[in-house]
Amino acid sequence: MVHDKLRESCTVDRPSTWSQAKNSLISPLYLTTVFGYRSSSELIAFNERKRSEKGLRDADYGRYSNPTEQAVEDAIAELEGAESALLYPSGMAAVTSTLLAITLAHQAVHLIIGAEGYRKTREFADNDLSRLGATITYIAPDELPAIEQYLQPTTRAIFLESPTNPYLRVADLNLLARLGRERGITTIIDATFASPINQKPLSFDIDLVIHSATKYLGGHNDLLAGVVAGRGDLIGLLRERRGITGTIAAPDVAYRLLRSLPELELRVQRQNDTGLKVARFLESCDAVEKVWYPGLESHPEHEIARTQLRGYGGVVSFEVKGDLETTAQFLDGLSVPTIGASFGGVVPLIEQPAVISYYHHGAEKRRELGIKDNLVRLSVGLIDPDALIRDFIHSFSSLMRR
Numbered sequence: 076m077v078h079d080k081l082r083e084s085c086t087v088d089r090p091s092t093w094s095q096a097k098n099s100l101i102s103p104l105y106l107t108t109v110f111g112y113r114s115s116s117e118l119i120a121f122n123e124r125k126r127s128e129k130g131l132r133d134a135d136y137g138r139y140s141n142p143t144e145q146a147v148e149d150a151i152a153e154l155e156g157a158e159s160a161l162l163y164p165s166g167m168a169a170v171t172s173t174l175l176a177i178t179l180a181h182q183a184v185h186l187i188i189g190a191e192g193y194r195k196t197r198e199f200a201d202n203d204l205s206r207l208g209a210t211i212t213y214i215a216p217d218e219l220p221a222i223e224q225y226l227q228p229t230t231r232a233i234f235l236e237s238p239t240n241p242y243l244r245v246a247d248l249n250l251l252a253r254l255g256r257e258r259g260i261t262t263i264i265d266a267t268f269a270s271p272i273n274q275k276p277l278s279f280d281i282d283l284v285i286h287s288a289t290k291y292l293g294g295h296n297d298l299l300a301g302v303v304a305g306r307g308d309l310i311g312l313l314r315e316r317r318g319i320t321g322t323i324a325a326p327d328v329a330y331r332l333l334r335s336l337p338e339l340e341l342r343v344q345r346q347n348d349t350g351l352k353v354a355r356f357l358e359s360c361d362a363v364e365k366v367w368y369p370g371l372e373s374h375p376e377h378e379i380a381r382t383q384l385r386g387y388g389g390v391v392s393f394e395v396k397g398d399l400e401t402t403a404q405f406l407d408g409l410s411v412p413t414i415g416a417s418f419g420g421v422v423p424l425i426e427q428p429a430v431i432s433y434y435h436h437g438a439e440k441r442r443e444l445g446i447k448d449n450l451v452r453l454s455v456g457l458i459d460p461d462a463l464i465r466d467f468i469h470s471f472s473s474l475m476r477r
């Protein structure tokens with residue numbers, strides 16, 4: 076009896092019961108790795124559908140798909156205005172799977188990748204994609220308006236972060252989408268720093284948007300995941316490859332991500348407000364050399380940000396007046412944010428890129444990559460902005476007294 080019931084709600088020809096079991100208010104967590112069939116004829120019918128419907132999502136095995144994971148993919152596709160979305164076990168799995176699929180789909184491949192961005196993306200392009208024969212042009216934020224001159228007949232994709240890590244530089248998505256359309260180049264934006272609340276790149280006609288869902292989407296500093304959303308044909312290609320490489324997120328991660336999404340807007344709006352307030356405060360501080368925040372008039376792409384972003388986010392980068400040691404002392408004098416990598420979660424985090432992510436690069440390589448010793452990246456979290464500002468005043472004052 077119990078078995079009959081279970082089988083009824085888990086058969087492959089009932090996708091509607093997969094994502095909404097009976098009257099369950101919350102989409103259930105399916106931990107099963109296998110979905111069974113009532114008969115061989117049902118299995119054959121499923122195989123036939125698989126043959127005729129390219130990219131069919133129903134699956135009989137957890138490496139291909141799972142209803143909990145499908146529920147979160149549907150929610151993200153809706154949030155981004157995408158034809159389809161795919162969930163990965165990390166942001167890097169989403170980034171590398173996308174770039175690899177594009178590289179493998181062509182004989183000759185030239186890629187344009189943002190020079191400023193998450194260092195592991197660049198490492199992957201330098202080490203792995205180059206070995207596969209892809210040629211890569213890195214373009215700096217200042218070169219973006221003239222991007223057309225870097226295009227080649229074999230340019231297959233333009234991949235940019237916007238805003239970038241760590242200086243929060245902003246790309247003109249109208250320009251990129253137009254180039255992509257005119258030249259048949261796939262345009263991809265890693266919009267992790269914007270979140271779908273502050274920007275929906277697909278609404279500008281960008282082909283694919285990527286997020287490290289570890290950041291704002293998950294938002295609670297307790298899960299690692301990545302998503303790609305966009306054009307149905309491209310997502311179909313990625314889905315097929317994901318079934319082979321096995322880079323699907325675990326159902327319990329999908330469940331926690333699904334739970335984080337309804338409050339995403341609240342969290343991001345609060346972080347937008349705090350980010351702007353703290354950025355303005357920092358800009359008024361004598362102990363601060365420069366603030367990098369797209370919401371400030373002093374930001375190089377403020378005009379683009381003002382018209383293309385709906386909020387400026389909860390990350391503020393700034394340069395402390397002084398050297399590596401002075402900056403480290405400033406961080407050590409703080410008690411509200413925790414020193415740690417990552418951003419976009421509820422817990423305030425602060426880092427000095429030269430000492431954390433780029434420590435092993437050495438001073439010369441850091442200079443080459445534009446990572447300054449006195450640079451600090453703050454993720455404001457959901458703390459009271461005044462508590463953060465008081466903490467900053469306290470630490471800056473201690474520095475001055477030294």
Ligand code: PLP
Binds near residue numbers: 240
């Ligand atoms: N994209 C951006 C812009 C990031 O900042 C990061 C990580 O910090 C990633 C991708 C990779 O995400 P994950 O850590 O979830 O693999």
